[in-house]
Amino acid sequence: MPVDSAVANPIAYSTAPPIAAGLLAWYDRAARRLPWRAPPGDPPADPYRVWLSEVMLQQTTVAAVGRYFAEFTRRWPTVEALAAADDAEVMGAWAGLGYYARARNLIACARAVAAAGGRFPDEEAGLRALPGIGDYTAAAIAAIAFGRRAVVVDANVERVVARLFRIETPLPVAKPAIRGAADGITPDMRAGDFAQAMMDLGATICTPKRPACAICPLIDHCAAFRAGDPERFPAKAPKAARPERKGTAFWLEAEGAVLLVRRPDKGMLGGMRALPTGPWTDADPGLAGAPRSAAWRSAGKVAHVFTHFALELDVVTAVASGRDAGEGEWWPVARIGEAGLPTLFAKAARLAQKARGKDGE
Structure with a gap:
């Protein structure tokens, strides 16, 4: 019997540490139903679906991932199918999820697994050797897909553990202490269910603001609750100011198409289709990097926040007399929604089209 299917076996509770036993009992009643997850008591989910969901969920919410997961598994139901897909199709399907290095690693990892016979390694060391799989993702796949005892610590788990043990050290310095504490409460049996239970607890009860302590299954074990200050945890070091950069995005139309x-x-945004842009710099670059000499008109500005900097793009538009054979591709304006533009350039495209409509051009 797979480790994670032991839900009906009382041993799964009686041999677990008290925190794990209480949390697993709660999870059996309250587990979220997610398309990539096997319900408590069922055999573990397909490793391909676990891996795909974990990559998509990195720095992205469950609500945002749902439709992308459904579309990916519809188009590429197996790791072999994804491995055989065209890079541009996969990158286009990923558009809007952000952090596009994940998509490039997704393709590379799928091809590595397919080349090895289509089976994911079932332990952390082998998983970490695959493209794009770090410590957290390797632990999550090992525990959830293969029932291995692995210590799975994401942002939700960090918050739960920091509050349970009232860990005063600020993040990120506290990460080793939090991981050590998480290791101490992770059971040998049902490690996958335990990991998902910790994630669910952080997402639904032990939330960053106004945690619902009164209905928490771990209330009797929580040091932060006893001290009356759960929202203080996890402690965080002051954030450094995020640099701001500026750039220009060019919307060039010709004969019903845009460059x-x-x-x-x-x-x-490596490998993604986009509007041409000039350099992204501390000062306004003006029309530097324009794809053509043209009568450019400002359509307004769009802003986007990346992990390490904030960007403001001035969107400018122009009409060309014809389509030349220079660098780039001419995409039908009427089908711009099918181009797979990342969020930043999708916003710029909407702004440009709105401005062009007002101009009556």
Whole structure:
């Protein structure tokens, strides 16, 4: 019997530490139903679906991931199918999820697994050797898909553990202490269910603001609750100011099409279709980097926040007399929604189209 299917066996509770036993009992009643998850008591989910969901969920909410997961598994139901897919199709399907290095690693990892016979490694060390799989993702796949005892610590689990043990050290310095504490409460049996229970507890009860302590299954074990200050945890070091950069996005139309380019594989939004842009710098670059000499008109500005900096793009539009054979591709304006533009450039495209409509051009 798979480790995680032991829900009906009282031993799964009686041999677990008190925190784990209480949490697993709660999870059996209250587990979220998610498309990539096996319900408590069922055999573990397909490793491909676990891996895909974990990659998508990195720095992205469950609500945002749902429709992307459904579309990916519809188009590419197995790791072999994803491995055989065209890079541009996968990157286009990923558009809007952000952190596009994940998509490039997704393709590379799928191809590595397919080349190895289509089976994911069932332990952390082998999983960490695959492209794009770090410590957290390896632990999550090992525990959830294969029933291995692994210590799974994401942001939700960090918050739960920091409050349970009232860990005063600020993040990120506290990460080793939090992981050590999580290791101490992770049971040998049902490690996958335990990991998902911790995630669910952090997402639904032990929330960043106004945690619902009164209905928490771990209230009797929580040091922060006893001290009356759960919202203080996890402690965080002051954030450094995020740098601000400026740039220009160019919407060039000709004969019902707009010029798009493919961004370099290395760097921000690598490999994605986009509007041409000039450099992203501390000062306004003006029309530097324009794809053509033209009568450019300002359509307004769009802003986007990346992990390490904030960007403001001035969106400018122009009409070309014809489509030349230069760098880029001419994409039908009427089908711009099918181009798979990342969020930043999708916003710029909407602004440009709105401005062009007002201009009556």
